[in-house]
Amino acid sequence: EAQVTQNPRYLITVTGKKLTVTCSQNMNHEYMSWYRQDPGLGLRQIYYSMNVEVTDKGDVPEGYKVSRKEKRNFPLILESPSPNQTSLYFCASSLGGSGGPYEQYFGPGTRLTVT
Amino acid sequence: ILNVEQSPQSLHVQEGDSTNFTCSFPSSNFYALHWYRWETAKSPEALFVMTLNGDEKKKGRISATLNTKEGYSYLYIKGSQPEDSATYLCAFWEYGNKLVFGAGTILRVKS
Numbered sequence: 001e002a003q004v005t006q007n008p009r010y011l012i013t014v015t016g017k018k019l020t021v022t023c024s025q026n027m028n029h030e031y032m033s034w035y036r037q038d039p040g041l042g043l044r045q046i047y048y049s050m051n052v053e054v055t056d057k058g059d060v061p062e063g064y065k066v067s068r069k070e071k072r073n074f075p076l077i078l079e080s081p082s083p084n085q086t087s088l089y090f091c092a093s094s095l096g097g098s099g100g101p102y103e104q105y106f107g108p109g110t111r112l113t114v115t
Numbered sequence: 116i117l118n119v120e121q122s123p124q125s126l127h128v129q130e131g132d133s134t135n136f137t138c139s140f141p142s143s144n145f146y147a148l149h150w151y152r153w154e155t156a157k158s159p160e161a162l163f164v165m166t167l168n169g170d171e172k173k174k175g176r177i178s179a180t181l182n183t184k185e186g187y188s189y190l191y192i193k194g195s196q197p198e199d200s201a202t203y204l205c206a207f208w209e210y211g212n213k214l215v216f217g218a219g220t221i222l223r224v225k226s
Contacts, residue, residue, distance in 0.1 A: 033214070042204065042218035043159070058213060090158065100147040100208040103161030 002027045004107035006091050012113045013081055021076045021110050023091030031094045032074040033058070033104070034066065036087040043090065049074055081114045088112075119207045121217035128195050129225055135191045136220040138205030142186035147208040150179055150190055153219070154201045162190075162203075195224045 004025045013019055025032065033048040035058075045058030049068040063085055065077040074093075078085060089110045094102040120139045128134050140148065147166045151159040163172040168183040176193045192199055202219040209215070 040218060043216040045213060045215070048213065059215070101164055101166050103149065103164050104159075104214070106158035106160070108158055
């Protein structure tokens with residue numbers, strides 16, 4: 001089944017404890033992206049990647065890191081999480097490296113709480 | 116940061132009503148406009164991706180139009196059903212590689 005998977009689905013952690021949220025897609029998509037969703041703000045892009053080893057900042061990259069060492073995986077790293085990073089996170093992928101005309105396929109989401 | 120605006124914020128309609136929402140976006144550097152449907156406790160799913168001025172797309176009772184010169188897109192739902200209840204998101208792809216989402220329109224359809 002074609003899909004985007006994320007792990008964990010739910011995570012409660014404490015301030016400053018490094019964490020990684022994994023994202024993997026099995027559709028051979030070029031483009032991958034991370035979003036966070038906060039009430040009233042819609043989906044905001046954190047980082048995106050057009051292809052392996054190519055990543056760029058979205059609108060809200062502060063406090064996050066990403067890497068794209070393999071085409072299928074795009075982990076999101078929070079080196080020192082803070083309470084303002086409490087949010088619902090989505091990973092997404094799409095077919096083309098340029099992204100634009102191709103629909104995004106979203107993962108199931110990761111609910112992160114930082115206390 | 117690009118501004119993508121959706122209106123109304125929320126909408127409550129009766130089963131059988133037809134309804135429409137608006138997405139406004141910058142008219143310069145247009146590349147694509149996406150519409151997504153997002154049901155509670157699920158992930159957003161693509162409805163349409165439109166790239167050309169004057170584009171009209173249709174999927175069942177849902178259709179969308181695009182005006183890139185004036186920077187707006189309309190999403191129409193004909194004969195709303197309770198299962199259409201969801202948040203409808205539009206997203207603007209500026210030429211480059213970023214996708215910017217609007218805050219969404221919440222639709223609730225009462226039976």
